Amino acid sequence: MILPKKIVVKLIEKYEEYDIELCLNDSYVAKKKALLAKFVITHHDLFCFVENTKSIKFTYFLYDRWLVSFAIRNAFGPDIENKVIHDIKFKDMCYIKFRKFSSETVNTVASIIREAKQKQLILDLRNNIGGNLQSCLELLNMMVPEGEVLRIQTKNDFKYFYANGKAKKFEKIYVLINENTASCSEITSVVLYKKLDNVVLIGHKKSHKLYTQHVITNKLLGYSFSIADGIWYVDNEDASCLSKYLLAKNENWTELNDYLKFILLFREDKMHFSE
Structure with missing residues (x-):
């Protein structure tokens, strides 16, 4: 063509x-x-x-x-990527899973978080491929205290993003990740861990995506051009810091129950954790 x-x-x-x-x-x-x-x-x-x-x-x-x-x-339609799974685990923990940061999914997730009566949150970001940065920042704005959330180094300068301090508070937040946790979901994981003192990161992660992208798509002419336009930082750390903050690292965990079992034992304080 x-x-x-x-x-x-x-x-x-x-x-x-x-x-x-x-x-x-x-x-x-x-x-x-x-x-x-x-x-x-x-x-x-x-x-x-x-x-x-x-x-x-x-x-x-x-x-x-x-x-x-x-x-x-994506033949099954956008509903799969925009689907948000919401459940109650262990009777008192709000569980949320979604696969992509879009305005639709984040609006749904934000509504669930605002209305949650549970004191603890499980945020399942396994296989979350990332998505729209603005949607990611909107979610973080309602979860972290006031102040700088993210800094992006572009070709010519830095861009700074801030939270307004109107955050929903949980006693404990468990963030589940795996090797397919990427981009905005990595940003979310690092920001929550760095900005809050009640976050537990669980999963395994070796590869990291440090870059943001500017995407130009033309369906009529049949192309999509993604340009790496920035490197993101949270308190001077990038995505490579994620693996060192993981409380539990087990590459054999493939099912949700593997993660939930760890959370249950963690709550009951019955096990020693990997460094």
Whole structure:
């Protein structure tokens, strides 16, 4: 499929403007010149240009068959990703699980938290792929005290985000994570742990996503361009700190009951915990 050259030029401008680690050296300039010199520019041409010039794996240009694979993955509709599971565990613990940060899911989660009568919260972020940063910040705003929540280093400066202090308080918050906990769910985990003194992180995590992304999608032309545009920090620490704050690390835990058993024993103070 052919891309209009005006669109290609605009996408490259955004790439150069936002990508936090893009090196605009002679090699880059030569590759850009060669691309724009083409009489016809296809999706694959732009894909190859991005792959051959980027420095971060979280910058990528997807088109056609890649987008089809995403469509197949989401074939069951947006309801699955936007679904929020809410339950009461051990009679006195509010349990919430969701897979993606969107305005819809966060509005639902926020409503559950506001109305919760339980004194303890289990926030299940296993397999939560992240999502919209603004939605993530809205949820954190109602969970942490007033002050700086997050700092993002962009290409040219820093952006600061704050909570207003109107937080719902719980006696204890258990945050469940796994290897597929990513992006906004990592931010949420670190912020809750760093800003509150009653948070227990449970699960396993080796890989981390330090970057935020600027996403440009055009369904008509069939592409999505994600640009790594920032690195996030909470009190001068990034996502790599998450694993050291885990109270329990067990890669063999695959089911919710594995985590719940740990929580139950933790509450009853019947076990020794891993460092």
